[in-house]
Amino acid sequence: MSQVKSKPLDAKMEKMGRDTRLGHIGSDPFDCHGFVNPPIVRGSTVLFPNAQTMATQNQAYTYGTHGTPTTTALGNAVNAMEGSAGTILVPSGLAAVTIPLLAFASAGDHVLIVDSLYGPTRRFADQMLKRLGVEVTYYAPDIGAAIEGLMRENTSIVFTESPGSNTFELQDIDAIAQIAHSRDAVVMMDNTWATPLFYRPLDHGVDISIHAATKYPAGHSDVLMGFVSANAATWERLDEAQTLLGTCVTSDDAYQVLRSLRSMGIRLDHHQKSALDIAHWLETQPAVAQVLHPGLESHPQHALFKRDFKGSSGLFSIVLKGGGLAEAHAFLDALQIFGLGYSWGGYESLAVHVSLADRTVTKGNYAGPLIRLQVGLENVEDLKDDLSCALTATKLG
Ligand SMILES: *Cc1c(COP(=O)(O)O)cnc(C)c1O
Numbered sequence: 001m002s003q004v005k006s007k008p009l010d011a012k013m014e015k016m017g018r019d020t021r022l023g024h025i026g027s028d029p030f031d032c033h034g035f036v037n038p039p040i041v042r043g044s045t046v047l048f049p050n051a052q053t054m055a056t057q058n059q060a061y062t063y064g065t066h067g068t069p070t071t072t073a074l075g076n077a078v079n080a081m082e083g084s085a086g087t088i089l090v091p092s093g094l095a096a097v098t099i100p101l102l103a104f105a106s107a108g109d110h111v112l113i114v115d116s117l118y119g120p121t122r123r124f125a126d127q128m129l130k131r132l133g134v135e136v137t138y139y140a141p142d143i144g145a146a147i148e149g150l151m152r153e154n155t156s157i158v159f160t161e162s163p164g165s166n167t168f169e170l171q172d173i174d175a176i177a178q179i180a181h182s183r184d185a186v187v188m189m190d191n192t193w194a195t196p197l198f199y200r201p202l203d204h205g206v207d208i209s210i211h212a213a214t215k216y217p218a219g220h221s222d223v224l225m226g227f228v229s230a231n232a233a234t235w236e237r238l239d240e241a242q243t244l245l246g247t248c249v250t251s252d253d254a255y256q257v258l259r260s261l262r263s264m265g266i267r268l269d270h271h272q273k274s275a276l277d278i279a280h281w282l283e284t285q286p287a288v289a290q291v292l293h294p295g296l297e298s299h300p301q302h303a304l305f306k307r308d309f310k311g312s313s314g315l316f317s318i319v320l321k322g323g324g325l326a327e328a329h330a331f332l333d334a335l336q337i338f339g340l341g342y343s344w345g346g347y348e349s350l351a352v353h354v355s356l357a358d359r360t361v362t363k364g365n366y367a368g369p370l371i372r373l374q375v376g377l378e379n380v381e382d383l384k385d386d387l388s389c390a391l392t393a394t395k396l397g
Contacts, residue, residue, distance in 0.1 A: 041070050042251055046063055046064070075089060082202060086235040089213075090225070093192060093213065097190060105129060107133035109135070115138040116164025117164065118161060142169060144172040144176065145178070147179050157186050167370070170304045210228055211229075214345065225254075271377070283298065313345075331393060335390045339351070346374075349386075351371055353370070
């Protein structure tokens with residue numbers, strides 16, 4: 001029964017629209033007595049019917065750390081979105097960064113990492129990778145094919161993130177991947193901002209696509225998770241690292257994320273529309289020197305954005321027109337709807353003051369403090385009113 005019902009849909013799924021796919025990927029209702037959603041299977045021990053099956057491990061599930069029907073449903077859904085050979089689900093977005101780096105970097109290797117990356121990724125590289133005998137070089141996000149000049153005999157990984165965290169520089173991933181592959185390096189990309197709905201890393205030559213599922217996939221600021229999706233060439237080694245490290249997720253969390261994936265397309269459309277509306281409006285505000293959003297015509301790499309991305313999400317930054325810490329804090333403290341908090345991708349708007357102190361290659365030359373905004377699902381006019389009051393409180397412009 002399950003095969004009759006599910007197989008024809010699977011075969012046609014690739015050609016269907018984004019939201020149709022999001023509504024059905026990962027599911028096999030007739031494997032669950034017809035229930036639309038998979039069961040939440042809580043489990044450590046899995047029983048084998050006899051000694052021979054146990055000895056050969058010849059069944060779908062063998063132990064809780066190696067997956068459950070619930071985590072399989074989510075993993076299948078992520079593979080369908082990413083076009084990947086396999087996906088591991090890990091306990092946080094940060095783990096989705098650190099586990100593939102651990103899986104592919106060995107003592108004596110050299111690793112290239114983009115300078116505009118998520119701060120905790122840099123701390124992992126500077127502290128743990130270095131301690132493990134891996135040398136790290138940071139490069140400018142706009143390097144493109146010139147990355148060739150930084151490649152060494154022992155460069156094993158080129159790590160990318162586009163747009164860059166907080167400052168939103170884009171990378172020419174296709175150009176970088178081509179050079180990296182000609183030198184047998186593995187290309188990884190933190191694609192949290194765009195999600196696979198707006199950019200599919202594997203289609204651009206990336207080997208390993210990384211996603212903080214805490215953000216848009218979970219979407220409600222209540223679950224921590226990471227997705228790491230690999231192409232056929234890298235899947236075995238990534239999967240092996242997950243087995244060796246035991247960094248699995250619970251079925252409860254997998255269920256929550258699969259539930260939210262169903263609405264990710266329409267949520268992202270709303271985030272995109274509201275964020276672009278607010279970004280355009282902010283460009284006209286006298287207290288704002290600059291808006292850093294790749295979807296704006298004013299973004300220096302807007303052409304690259306249009307070439308590569310199907311859309312933009314709800315996260316961008318503004319540069320205040322002069323001032324310093326006092327003005328940044330005055331802005332943040334005047335906000336009433338935007339919360340002051342880390343993370344993003346949830347339904348509620350957030351703001352943080354950004355520091356570029358850790359950057360070594362591209363500190364940027366900004367007119368004033370940087371504030372990162374996550375535009376949530378609230379009404380745009382209310383968000384503009386909130387921002388307008390906060391800009392007035394800066395006494396700039
Ligand atoms: C938030 C974030 C992460 C880490 O995700 P957590 O689930 O918070 O650990 C990784 N990369 C980027 C780009 C992020 O924004």
